[in-house]
Amino acid sequence: MVCALILAMMGAVLTAVPAQAATAITLDGTSAGRTYDGVGAISGGGGNSRLLIDYPEPQRSRILDYLFKPGYGAALQILKAEIGGDTNSTSGAEPSIEHTAGTVNCDRGYEWWLMKQAVARNPAIKLYGLAWGAPGWIGGGNFWSKDMTDYLLSWLGCAKSHGLAISYLGGWNERGYSTSWYESLRSALNANGYSSIKIVGSDGDWSVADDMVKDSAFAASVDIVGSHYPCGWLTPQTSCPSTANALSTGKQLWASENGSQDYNGGAAAMARANNRDYIDGRMTATINWPVIGAMTPNLPFPTAGLAVANQPWSGAYSVGQSLWVTAQTTQFTSPGWRYLDRSTGYIGGSSANGSYVTLKSTDNTDYSTVIETTQASAAQTLDFTVTGGLSTSTVHVWSTNVNSTDPATAMVHVTDITPTGGAYSLTVQPGYVYSLTTTTGQGKGTAVSPAKGSLALPYTDSYDGYATGSEAKYVQDQQGAYEVVGCGGGRAGQCVRQMSAQAPITWASLSHPYALFGDVGWKDYQVSSDVLLENAGFTELIGRATWQHSFGPEGLDGYYLRVGSTGSWSILRNDTDDKFVTLASGTVAALGTDSWHNLRLGFYGNTITGWIDGVKVGSVNDSTYGTGQAGYGNSQGETGQFDNLSIGSTTKIVGVGSGRCLDVPGFNQTDGTLTQIWDCNAGANQQWTLTSAKELRVYGHKCLDAKGHGTADGTAVQIWSCNGGPNQQWTVNSNGSLVGVESGRCLDVIKGGTADSTGLQLWSCSGGTNQQWTRTLSEPRRGSGPR
Missing domain, CATH: 3.20.20.80 (Glycosidases)
Known part of the structure; x- marks a missing residue:
């Protein structure tokens, strides 16, 4: 006898009852149809x-x-x-x-x-x-x-x-x-x-x-x-x-x-x-x-x-x-199967009820019918009659709820049906896809994803570990082609080079070459890279790149430090009309071609700062974009190079015992200025960037430095132009201590003081709260300046 299997909304079988015919479908193996x-x-x-x-x-x-x-x-x-x-x-x-x-x-x-x-x-x-x-x-x-x-x-x-x-x-x-x-x-x-x-x-x-x-x-x-x-x-x-x-x-x-x-x-x-x-x-x-x-x-x-x-x-x-x-x-x-036109169509002749297609195997025996009820408003009973040499063996039923995001509702093996006299019935629920088949071997993967997480800073890439012609990790070309090659300009090792030497034949609108990398959630950070121009044109660093709302960097919400081979520079952002807005500009000595230079673009709250070869060239306040990725860019046809990418987070460093911030007095940028603690005010003299080289940078180009390479207790701690020395390298430990790599001693508030202007030194690590520090992101105070 013919029976109906009533399927619940989640695809589970509730009961079997006598068929209440709604639509008769003949599965005819002799039907014509395309491959x-x-x-x-x-x-x-x-x-x-x-x-x-x-x-x-x-x-x-x-x-x-x-x-x-x-x-x-x-x-x-x-x-x-x-x-x-x-x-x-x-x-x-x-x-x-x-x-x-x-x-x-x-x-x-x-x-x-x-x-x-x-x-x-x-x-x-x-x-x-x-x-x-x-x-x-x-x-x-x-x-x-x-x-x-x-x-x-x-x-x-x-x-x-x-x-x-x-x-x-x-x-x-x-x-x-x-x-x-x-x-x-x-x-x-x-x-x-x-x-x-x-x-x-x-x-x-x-x-x-x-x-x-x-x-x-x-x-x-x-x-x-x-x-x-x-x-x-x-x-x-x-x-x-x-x-x-x-x-x-x-x-x-x-x-x-x-x-x-x-x-x-x-x-x-x-x-x-x-x-x-x-x-x-x-x-x-x-x-x-x-x-x-x-x-x-x-x-x-x-x-x-x-x-x-x-x-x-x-x-x-x-x-x-x-x-x-x-x-x-x-x-x-499988490809090569054939559609059966007389066993394909709309349920009850109406597209609103759903559709079905039937295909038969190359041996003309097995078949599968795929049914969708995505716009149906109620359950429907379908009566199937198998004829024309198709298999009348067990029919396996699988389903997916298209309106759910619950993995448990996807690719569910609902039931197996044994036709009687070549006939069977199935009640299908609205909002589903069903597959009815005489084949076996179907399955559903069980692998589970790990949890999401942000890309931690600092982040660095020297590009030396890649094969020539490959793409560097996480770099997403948006126009042009950024590829790892041997460095130019007399430098050993591998670099990233923009390889497109002329404007391409485009599918989308043409823009100058650029590539993006990193986490869209990055907020306060500095991106630094060595750059080399191979011919006249410009190179640029991109930061806080958020939404790409139209093709090209003009349509990318973000900021740019752009420097030309002539030495002209600008800090830019784009607007909603896909045009660049100049926030600051000027001129430095010509970069020329085939020589290496360093660019750095920093963000802290609303402050955007650019450096060229370690010298700050401009700083502006703009609150348009608060988070986003970093990136590279070049003028059209500029086959420029990039090396030694470094991205560090910019934070305030707060003493646990004092509640005050690591501070450079009076916003001084002179080498040898001694550091202190001071009430946290988020000024530029309290913004420290931990780089992948274990530096703690302030102003973008000055490093926290053990004076005179001292390693003894009581050695003064100052700022000095960053030079990569071991006395400018610090290990950040989970217990809050900042330990000098060269000295092995801790950054210490002298005599455990907590008052403003208390100085800092190196001292044997004791675990005291005057040697414990927290790194905390904060918004700078608008208009903050030297005391």
Whole structure:
């Protein structure tokens, strides 16, 4: 007899009762239908996967398992990767294999690594390459050129050198097409041993099919018609049509980019698109943008994708319901399966009730039906009849609640049903995705993320431990390409160099090169770097970079210390109209080219200060931006270098016994000025920055110093120009003591005094409260000045 299984809202079985038929669905194995190509996701467009490679183990492998491992998580069937072009393509820029013509480096970027990780977990995954932009040398700025065809051949050669087989190749993302260029690309691929690679055209809209039906040579060059957002961009994804011309090409039709929605909040829309792309438009692949939000949360679309992984320093990550919605298709199908058109449609003939698609396996026996009820208002009973040679064995039922963020409601094995006479019933609840299958092997990963945490200061990077051509840890290119190379200017070791020597062919609007790094929660700190200009232009440090509200540094909320090769300098911030505002400016001796200099940009409360080669050049008060990352920047075409990054937190240092602050009397900056304690007032003479070199800096360039390298009890403590000496290095201990590295003695308030102007010295560590200090962030008092 036919029975109904009533499913509770959380997917659990409550009881079995006689069927109350609402909708009859025939699962007919003899039905015609198109061949399924897969559900995939995109790494690129751009920089959305950047921080994943910087994650520590085992968290990095666990995230990768959630994305690619069969029977564990999303089990992606297609990975579409950006072919880097040194230009911003939404949330960052990805590096080119050929910054300048004729110099190819196949190890640049992280997409090769990601593709290899995907293939290692799922050897059947299909790889797809697409360019969003290109280096400026290509075609003299013309993307549709032989240079670009040759560039793609070089990229395919790099893929081969990494042991990667590319299955699909596109043209220029969302920037139209050239029929003759696609024809020449097909010829070039065939002539160079890549005849098996299928060309997708044009990664824009369906208009490409209009030319394909009129131009047989063009049609013969394109294997797959790929359109972006056929259900609409950032819509509920309720209607997903193709066009009559697209259908008449006889080609496979793809939603070659879909998504752009939050990893949890977009789950319902994704569920609809995954089914309705085929129901409405006969699309056989749906590819979500992006695969993961592995970028800091101040960049565009920070939580779009299947998961979020934006804290490599803590190892924290979060898997979204969209990942499990993907799994509800990918874990129950395989590319090569075939849709059954007579077993696919809308429940009760109404899209408001939900949709269902049925696919059968290549052996014409097993099948899976994916049902979404995301807009239904009530439970519905579905009566299934299995016919046409499909298996009548046990049906396994899995579900995901698309309106929940509770992991317990995702990818739940609800029940198993044994059909009677090839028939069974199921009651489905509103707001769910269900997968009914005769296959086995499905599963749900159990790895759990560690807690989130901030990136601790001080932070430093000398860049000497990286391979040439790699990207430094946490550095997110936004325009241009910042890459580790051998240092110039006569300096040994490795440095970060901006590699884009001319304006690229862009996807987004053009800006000058810049890169961001660090924690968006950083507040009071100093960022310091050695810099070298290779040609005329400017270099800059960026600080308190918060929200990137439009492309380019003009659209980045933050501050800049910009210095030109002529010696002109300025402290800038951008405004809401995407224009730079000059807060201070001036001139120092020309920096010139091929020589090293030091820039430092400091923040303490509302005070922003810049230093060049240890000399303070400007200090301003501005309260527009209070927290944010650090970064580098260069003028267009400036292949400048950076070295010895140092970021230290700026704090007041308070004596536990006295309650007063470590202070430089009278705001004096003269070498040899003795230090004291004084009522805390958050003046610049009480702002101390602990650097990665164990310095305690004040004014940005003066260090807390044991006078004359003294190591005996009673040695005076002064300020002195920072020189890296061991008498300027201090160990900050958990018990509150500050111990001189050279002396091994503690910073001590003389005779335990607590009054203003009591001096400081070195003394044997005793654990007394006059040797205990706290480091506390504080806002400076407006208008504070010398006493």
